[in-house]
Amino acid sequence: MEASSSIPRHLCHLNLLFMLISRAHMLLHSIALVFLIHYRASFFFSETQNHQIPTSIWSLVFAAELVLAFIWALNQAARWKTVTRKVFPERLPEDEKLPAIDVFVCTADPTKEPTVDVMNTVLSAMALDYPPEKIHVYLSDDGSSPVTLFGMREAYAFAMWWLPFCRKYGLKTRCPKAYFGAPEEEENGEYASEKQKIRDKYELFKERVNKFRDQNLGDPSINGRSHSPVIGVIRANSQDDEGQTGQLAMPLLVYVSREKRPSYPHHFKAGALNVLLRVSGVMSNSPYILGLDCDMYSNDPSSARQAMCFHLDPKISPSLAFVQFPQIFRNISENDIYDSKLRSVFWVCWHGMDGLQGPLLSGTCYYLKREALYGKLVQDGTYDPMDLKAVFGGSNEFIKRLQQMKRPYENRGTDCWETSMVLREAEDLASCRYEDSTKWGKEVGFMYFSVVEDYFTSFTLHCKGWASVYLNPPRPQFLGTGTTNLNDLLVQGTRWSSGLIEVGLSRFCPLIYGLSTKISILEALAYAELSLFPLYFIPAWCFGVIPQLCLLHGIPLYPKVLSPYFLVFLFIFLSSTSKQVYEIIWSGHSLHTWVNERRHWMIKSVTCHMYGSMDAIMKKIGLREASFLPTNKVDDDEQTKLYEMGLFDFQAPAMFLIPLVGIVILNMFALVGGVTRALLVGYWEEIVVQTFLSIFILSVSYPIIEGMFLRKDKGSVPPRITVFSAIGVVAVLAFWNIFVSV
16 A cells, blocks of 8 residues: 555656747847847937937837837746646545545526536536545526526436446546537447437436526516525435435535625625635535536546546645646637637646646636635634634634534534535525625635636735646546637627736736745746736737838838848747747647737737726726626527638627727728838838738738628628728828828
């Protein structure tokens, strides 16, 4: 036994070639940036200053380049030491010694998050390859919808047939929708007949849930913004089901709908997670938590065992807060026109942060140590009830469970979860008044400061000295639904940008707050880049507008082709492009990914990054309250058809479309006008960079041009948007003429 326990359950591999190439690129690119800064700064001190160029315009371009260089420098921290990991779950101890796991799934609106899909996520979690008596699944329903509760009851009834089938045949895919939706293979014998029997039960389950959903979704008596707490332990529906249950062990399944009142802040997803943390604390109190989005089903039942390879390692476990798996989406096309894979995050940055102090919580697909969220009092073993109540609230039962945290799980007294007393206590813990005068969301639990609760919670954990690890195995452990239309992409991006910049511009800015805590310097820089990258909107707008306006009036902003400084700008462009292409190839993606990423850098920067930054600033000065809208998970046939054809769907608000179309029109004017002027006047070598910039912007913006002029389908750019944008561009040109003539 001692010999087997000494065998490592995981290995960490340093990606040496990637690290050397990244560090060489950092050095050379930094030298080039120094020359660029010298070129821009020398303009202000040159006696032969070109008086044709307004100092204000030069300063704006210089400021944009400095912002771009600053964010690039921060971004390099996540590329300093990239690692990959491998696990050996077969080396774990026997099932009796494995710790229990609570699974948290959050849903909010059955009109945007289809109930059958949510229940598929629940079923896949219940079917994990783990001792069933050690799995406890909690679903938070922020809409308090009877449809969701009915769906859970039906899901439990189906699970009593589905789980034995999965275990008997060792299924790898344990999400029913994914399993029955896979291409059919020729099957015979007992397996084929049982599969058909389970398929029939699944179709009946879907039919019953969808029928109930259609009958109840429009019920005006259901108020998702004001309702009492509801806690329900889901059990068998009939004697038939009861008989089936008696033949196997089933995971605990609990429905949780916290109390919501308009006069009380509910703190969005973080508030729902903290309620689950408290409710599960008095019912099962498992030492580890699996967090899942409602559309992110388990694609490999071994994920829990893989995570335990780290959590049960005595060398790293005392300081390990969570194990993060990547978010991978099942509905993303090969072309990925909306850059929904987030390649740079899950294939590069998270691996790089794993070589530092660990990646961020990504909102889903993580196995988290409960104790890490409970703060210093619990970690230090402080069990004074008054001290604990001042932090965690007045629930005696919850305080009792906190005092048992250091005990072995089987000695925590969590086998009485269905008593009326515990259920009443759970309802009190789910009330909107429970957190009054406590430290929930401030010092313990999931943090409330920002709508990106995952980012801020993990930042807080790392500042306290906790570490995390990132595991990206060959088979995706979880699969979800990515955004496949422009509107959802930009709405989601605006929310993320607002939450991130809110942290970056606050006293919690990682560059200030982080460096005075236990977080490593490089980890703090990586966090800083994530919190400040919405500021990309400054250089994006600057480079998309100012050089083009100057091109129209023959004002050069870049060095001549024969100038040595021209080589500096050329090197910076080639350096950044070649490094990005290398990372794309290294992460196993195609070169077309580069085009999509460049395109979406521009699209997001001039829209959601800008609006998100403005939203955060308005919240900071009290002009706006925080808001949260769930991304639509409902499949739209027309949108899906456009997506599969590789066509952008421009059915989005004017606030998103007008900036995009306006920049395209301005660059068209600038390219035609600038080239015509150069042909007449003859000063090509001074405008090469500005001309290339317009050509580059127009080339990556081809889908927008196509939507404006070549397409007539429902997803094309509405003509009124093109007209409004053209009018706006004409107004900008008129103002610019007045400005340069003064």
